Each structure stands twice: as C-alpha cells, then as structure tokens.
Amino acid sequence: MENNSGNQLEKAPLTPNLKGRRFRSLRWKISLGSSLILLAVVIMFCFISYLGLMANFDNxxxxxxxxxxxxxxxxxxxxxxxxxxxxxxxxxxxxxxxxxxxxxxxxxxxxxxxxxxxxxxxxxxxxxxxxxxxxxxxxxxxxxxxxxxxxxxxxxxxxxxxxxxxxxxxxxxxxxxxxxxxxxxxxxxxxxxxxxxxxxxxxxxxxxxxxxxxxxxxxxxxxxxxxxxxxxxxxxxxxxxxxxxxxxxxxxxxxxxxxxxxxxxxxxxxxxxxxxxxxxxxxxxxxxxxxxxxxxxxxxxxxxxxVNNIHDSIWKIALIGLIGLIFSEILLFLIFTRLLAKLKDVVFVLPFLASGQFEKLRLSLASTDRVQRFSDEVDTLSEAAISLSLQLEKLEQEVSTRTTMLIEQKNALSKERDFVENLLDTAQAIVLTQNSEGRIISLNAYGEMLTRYTESELLGKSFLNILIPEYESQDSLSRFNEIHTGQRMQLRHEAITHCKDGTTRHVAWLHSHLSRRSADDPSILSVGLDVTEYKRVEGHLAWLADHDPLTNMFNRRRFSEELEQVLSRAERYRHPGALLFFDLDRFKYINDTSGHQAGDTLLKMVAGMLAQTIRTDDITGRLGGDEFAIILPEINASGAIEVAKKVLDQLSLAQLTISNRTHKISASIGIALFPEHGANIHDLLAAADLAMYQAKAMGRNAWYLFSDKDRSRERMHTLVYWKEKIEHSHLHDNFVLYLQPIMHVKSKQISHYEVLLRMQEKDGSVLSPADFIPAAEHTGLIHAIDHMVLRKAIAQVAKIYQAGFKVSFSINLSAHAFNDPELLPILKQELMTRDMDPACVMFEITETAALEDLPGARALMIEIRELGCGFVLDDFGVGFSSFYYLRELPVDVVKIDGSFIRNLSESSDDLILVNALCSVARGFGKKITAEFVESAEILSLIEKIDIDYAQGYYIGKPAPAATFFMKSDS
Structure with missing residues (x-):
C-alpha cells in the first residue's frame, strides 16, 4: 500500500497538466500526420508529372x-x-x-x-x-x-x-x-x-x-x-x-x-x-x-x-502512390506501437529529476530495462536521463563553489571591458552603439576623427537623422526595427555619411543585433568602414572603360553604343540624322617630325575645338589614332554640311608651334545621313568612311556628302572589302615582290630587273596590282603601299647584293607619290640603313603620274636624282605631250608603251611610230626600253631599230627573287 501511495504522489505533478485534455497516443498522431504528408506527396507528384507531360506535349x-x-x-x-x-x-x-x-x-x-x-x-x-x-x-x-x-x-x-x-x-x-x-x-x-x-x-x-x-x-x-x-x-x-x-x-x-x-x-x-x-x-x-x-x-x-496517354499515365502514377501510401502506414503503425511502449516507461519517471530524486530515477529505469540485442533512440534517452541525473547531482554540489567564484569573475570582466574600449578606440573603423530608439549611445575615437563629431555631441542623437539623413525612409526604419527586436540579426548597406564640417564620406555600414538585459543597454552595434577612396577609384575605372583618356571623348566602343541608340531612336520616331567621320590631314607627318607629344597636344586641341563647335545634344568620339566622329541627331543634309564647315573653319584657326616648327590643322570630313545612307552601324560607318576618302581626293581640308552616285552597295562593299584586305595584308606581311628581267638587246645579257608588287592570298593564289591598287588609291592607302614597296624593295636589293649579284633594279612609284612628303625621308633612311649604292636603284613613273603635278614631279625627281638614283619614264608615247615631258623631266630611260610593241611584227604603222619615238628619245640622250616583247620576231625587229633594252614574257616572266638569285637563300 505504501508503495502504491508513493507512486501516486510521485506521479502527482503530471495530473494538473492532463486535466480536461483527452489523451491521444503518439502512434495515432504520427500515423495520421505521416499519412497526410504522404498523401500530399502523392498528389504533388501527380501534379508535377502532369505538368511535365503537358509541357512535353506542348513542346x-x-x-x-x-x-x-x-x-x-x-x-x-x-x-x-x-x-x-x-x-x-x-x-x-x-x-x-x-x-x-x-x-x-x-x-x-x-x-x-x-x-x-x-x-x-x-x-x-x-x-x-x-x-x-x-x-x-x-x-x-x-x-x-x-x-x-x-x-x-x-x-x-x-x-x-x-x-x-x-x-x-x-x-x-x-x-x-x-x-x-x-x-x-x-x-x-x-x-x-x-x-x-x-x-x-x-x-x-x-x-x-x-x-x-x-x-x-x-x-x-x-x-x-x-x-x-x-x-x-x-x-x-x-x-x-x-x-x-x-x-x-x-x-x-x-x-x-x-x-x-x-x-x-x-x-x-x-x-x-x-x-x-x-x-x-x-x-x-x-x-x-x-x-x-x-x-x-x-x-x-x-x-x-x-492526350489519352497523358491521362492514363497520371492515373497509373496516382494508383501506385496510393498503394505505397497504404503499405507505408501499416508498416509505420507496427513500428511505433512497440517503440512508444518503451517511451512511455521513460516519460513517467522523468519528473523525479525536477524533485531532485536522482537515485530513485536511476533505480526505476534500471527495473524497466529489458535485455535487447540492438539499442534505439528510446534506450539512448533512458541512458541520457541517467547521465543527466548524475550531472545534475554533481552540479548541485558545484553551485556553492561557483557562487564564490562569481565575485572574482566580476573583477576580471571589468578589466576585459577596459581592454575592449581601448581596442575599439584604436580600430580603423567607425564603431558606435544605438539604443532601441535608434539614438547613439557611444562612439569610438576613429569615428570622432572621421565625422568631426565628439561622442558627447552625438550622445542621444538619432543615428539616421544626423549621420545618414538620405538613408532615412519608411523601409529603412522598418529594417532597423527588425534588428532592434531581434527579427533580423544583421543589416549591411552603403550610404553617404555627413560630417560636422559639411563634408561627406562614403561608408559601408554593418549593423548587428545585441542582446539586452535592460532598456538602457545598447540594441545595435554599428560598424562603418570608410570606402570613399575605393568608390573614387571605381568611378574612374568605369569612366576609363567608356572614354579616351587623352581627349576625354567617348572611345570607339562607347561611341558605337551611342550611335546604335541614336539609330534606334531615329528609326522609332522617324527623325533624320547625320554622322561626320574625319581624320586629321598629315597627322603622321607631324608625329614623325615633332614627336608623339606634339601629336597628343594636337589631338587635345582638336577635342577642345569640337566641344566648342557642336551642339549640346551632339555626340563626339575618338575612334583611334587621328580618327574622330560626330553624331548629329535630328538634322538634315544642309545642317550637317554647315556643322562640317564650322568644324573645318574652327580647325583652320588653330596652329601648333613646337621646336620652331609650326603646324596647321586641317581635316577631311565624310558625311553620311541616316537612315538614308545606312540603318545600321556598319553600313553608316562604311558610307562615312568612303565619303571621307572622297574629301581627301578633293584635295584635303574639305567635306564630302555621301551622294547617290556612291550609293552602289556593291561598290561600297567592294571598297570596304579591299580596304580591309589591304590592311590585313599589311598587318600579316602578305605583300610579296616579284622581279621581271630586262635584257640588254645587243649583248643579250640580263643585268636589270623591274620590281613588281603582288598580294599573296590564303589559298596560295597571287593577285596583281590591278586588283587592289584602285581601291588603295580611293581609300587613301596608296601612300602606305608606296612606303612598304620602297622599304621591301630596297631590303630585297640589299640582300641580293650581299649574295654577290651586281645588278640594278627599277621600282614603280604610284601617281600619288609626288604629293607625299614622307617619301623622300623614307628613301634617304633606307639607303643609309642598308648601306646601298643609290646608282643601282631606279624609279619608274608614268606620263599620267607626271601630268597630275608636273612641277611637283620634277622637283621630287631632282631631289631623288641628287641622291644618286635614276628614273625611267614608263608608257612613253601614249600621250600627245610625251616629247614635252621628255624635255621637262630628268629621266634616264624611256620605256615605250607595250601597245606599240605587241603588234610590231604585223603593223607597219606601229613600226613607223616606234622608229620616230626612238629617234626623239636618242636625240635627248635617253636609253630606250621596249616592253611586251613576246616573240623572237619582235626581239629581232627592235634590235634592228637599235633599241637598248627588251622586257616581256619572251625575255622572262615575273617571279620571286629566289627564282633568279638562288644564292640569296643560302
């Protein structure tokens, strides 16, 4: 009886908690809950499967x-x-x-x-x-x-x-x-x-x-x-x-x-x-x-x-899921029936821990233990309860001992607090605390130095109101309230922080929730890192990605983006516009004669002048080197022409003087209208580029509007194609030089060769100058080709001389060579660098080239002859003024045009004319060369006429230098 009453007393604490509540076993609760979860999973799986099948069906x-x-x-x-x-x-x-x-x-x-x-x-x-x-x-x-x-x-x-x-x-x-x-x-x-x-x-x-x-x-x-x-x-x-x-x-x-x-x-x-x-x-x-x-x-x-297949598949999936659900529930019910019986025994003895009857709890659990082969979580819980009773019993004994130690720890905490305060003052970050109302409680020394406020000045002031007023909003206040209440542990953000002296700093803030024991304790710890300098550098890098650092204008990438946006707006609102594309005339000459610093100064001057000339809405950009472009939105052709004229007038007023050398500024401007001349970037830039070269052809310092006669897309794309091909060949050294032998007619010896230019294709084919020289002349690349031919030819001649072959060579010059101020300096430099005898180099010019600028041609030829080089007048006899040019130009050899030589054996008229040409040339003391000698019969005829040299396929076809001078490869 005593034991039974004792058990009732020991279980008494459980009774008040269960009063008025109906008991439901955990096995039923778990079984019902798991059934609902599994049912939801089956339904969700069926739904997802249906969506997947329908999506596949729709695809x-x-x-x-x-x-x-x-x-x-x-x-x-x-x-x-x-x-x-x-x-x-x-x-x-x-x-x-x-x-x-x-x-x-x-x-x-x-x-x-x-x-x-x-x-x-x-x-x-x-x-x-x-x-x-x-x-x-x-x-x-x-x-x-x-x-x-x-x-x-x-x-x-x-x-x-x-x-x-x-x-x-x-x-x-x-x-x-x-x-x-x-x-x-x-x-x-x-x-x-x-x-x-x-x-x-x-x-x-x-x-x-x-x-x-x-x-x-x-x-x-x-x-x-x-x-x-x-x-x-x-x-x-x-x-x-x-x-x-x-x-x-x-x-x-x-x-x-x-x-x-x-x-x-x-x-x-x-x-x-x-x-x-x-x-x-x-x-x-x-x-x-x-x-x-x-x-x-x-x-x-x-x-x-x-559709029926989809429905059948969904019903099969649902049926299989329901069968699995029933089987799982039966298995769970059987497992939890036995498991919860063991758990019940442990639950009814746990109240002994609250009453401090540790020994009685251990005895009760020991009496209910059953010998099992494998242990489970309930056994672990029983063991944990025994272990907990031992620990609680031990802790009761230690409580009195630890109470004494608390006084000593309080003193130690005081010392630690002083250390933390010193640490915060030396940290290179703003450290402040706020109360639950967002008012500042403390501020470290670095924060005082950065904000120019003292801690006493900020004490009790609103953090948001005084330091980051722009950040104060309903959304910001709600997020700070979440930190105060503990709903949110941290908040990161960047804000402009206002200092006492009126300056601002860009600060990255981290706000952390603090546990509080009283209303006076801080609620938020705010740490701010000054990132002002980082933001400045970041902004500068972003600026550099879009601008040319020399002129502060848009670079090619950003200019292309702006042009694309302007074209899109023009198409949407049907507004016309224009693109001005220009480069500076003789800019390379200024760079070479006065240095790149002079060129940079000139580019800055041009950028400043453009900023003063164009409208506010116009967009300028430096596309590379001395190339500039201007986008003129909402403007017609006449307006674009007026802007081009203003740019030319403004540039003509400026001049640059460096090292006692004065340079005038001029440009060639191409104008293309949109959408008339192009509705996309590529076509519009190509049209403006062609117009610019037309302006150069007009004599530079001029503008040219892309006109209807230039509208042929095939012609434009052909010029763009050849321009890119020529530039690619320059870059990858795809230009090669061929030699064609010229024979001395009387001695039948070959001691002179004409240097001919060819372009090497990727597939190994070779293009003649007739394919690409017209495009080079039209796009302004002819000077670059002249320079390249001059350098490569003299280098090839020097290599042949070093191999022991003593011959002379004729190098062709284009008609544009006589208005190229860079040609003579390049020739002098190459002859000096290669240590060449100038007498072995001759230059061939045509009557057409001389006709374009007779005084300029004569002056340049005289200067080149003073270096020791000779001249050959090509295509002699084609023009009616041939004899006049023979008198005016300082040439050494005349080359009778092949149209008179080709049919010499069949045409008595050609024979009479060639005799007359030779008579005049010999009268002026010139040597004579006949080209297009393609048969033994023609060679015999020109030998009778007393012509000095013969050139043609019968004498030898053009070929690489190695074909004629094998030792040059060794």
Missing amino acids: QRDVEYRRYSREINSLIKNTSQNLYQLAEMIPFLDEMKNALIKSDGEGISKAFDQHWALLQFHNGVEFIHFYNQANQLNASWDSLDTNIDGNTLLSTWVSHVNQSERPINPLLCRESCIQYIVSPLLVEGKKAGVVVMGISLADVFLAFKRIAGADIGLLIKEQNNLLLQNDFDFLRWNVHIPALTNKERNREILNKAAQIYPEMPSLNDGIQIRWNDQYQQLKLFPLNSYEPDKAHLVVITDVTAA
Missing part, C-alpha cells in the same frame, strides 16, 4: 507547328518557282519566238494553242495572258474568272513589270487563293512584253496533307458579312472556307471552335478543343498575300491519342 506541338509553317512556305515557294520556270520556257516553245518579237496576238494564239492543254493538264496552270510592251493584251487562255477588280489590278502589275523588267509573284486571295507570276518575256536578249500566269493553291493543300498528315483549310475574310451568312461555308469569324480537306468533319470542328473562341486571332498560338470525345488542335497560319491579313491557313490535328 512537341510547337515543333510540329514550325514544321507545318516551313512545309507551307516551301510548297507555296515551289509553286511560284515552277510558274517562273514556265514563264522563262515560253519564248523557247515552237513558233513562239517570232510571234513574241512581232507582238502578233493572232500569231501568239496560234502558236500557243498547241501548248495550252499540256500546261493546263501537267502543270495545273489556270490561265495565261500575253501583253505587249504597251501593256495591251495580245492573247489569253483562261479556265477560271480572272477579273481582278475589273482587270485594273492586273494592268497595274503588268505596267510595273514592263517598267522594272523584273518578275513579281503576288498571291491574291478573293473567292480562292491564286498564285500569280507576272514575268517579262525576253527573246534573244530583247523585251517582248509580259506574260501573266496563275495557278490555284489546291494542289498545295493536298500536298501538305500528304506530307504532314494533318488536315488543312483556307479561311478568307469577307467585308460583306450579310451576303455570306447564308453560305454553308461561312463561319462566325466573318470568313468563308473555299478549301478544306475532310470537309464535312472539319467544318463541324471549325464551327465549334468559333463558338468557343469568338475572336479568330485566338488561333494564332494554337488552341485545343474536344469534339465527339476526341481532342483536336487548331493552329492559324497567315498567308503572305497581296492583301495583308486577308487569308489564313488553318491546320487541324487530331491529338486524341496523345
């Missing part, structure tokens, strides 16, 4: 729709191409050629009657009309009504094709869709009128059904809806159906779709309806007809099998 349909679109377009395109091929074949039919040339209607009818039935039967041609060049009908064959707006529209097409001489292939949809071809007739390269043919799209629909396996129909919108409502083929979308595969069945499907979706555009993305327990998908495809939005194709696909 497959999208692929099918794209395939349908391609098939439809391909079939219509093939129909149009077949008509065009038939039109081209008509002039070659029997007896048609003469009838078409004579524009004889009766003759055309008689000749074409025998072919009409064949075209109608085999090719499905519905009608054909023949018109003459005056747009008058000569003959026609028609199996359907082709009265298009009283033939007005057809006459318009015929007139257009007669004028443009280009075929058109309109698709016209009225009662049905007819594919037309209106093509000019050419007989032996001459116009013979126009032929008009038409073919129905019925075969296209049948071919589509055969290829795609889906039904297709044609929907044509009508304006007069009242007349069509009684039509069997009328739909409530205000369309009628002139063609539809599987018509009876699919018309019912379309009627139901029209009831469900009253607006026909709903079919653009594809819809799905259920009809007679079947699932049908409908997709609308617009036809690119002559009258936009007039006709559409509708494709009807049966997807019943795919």
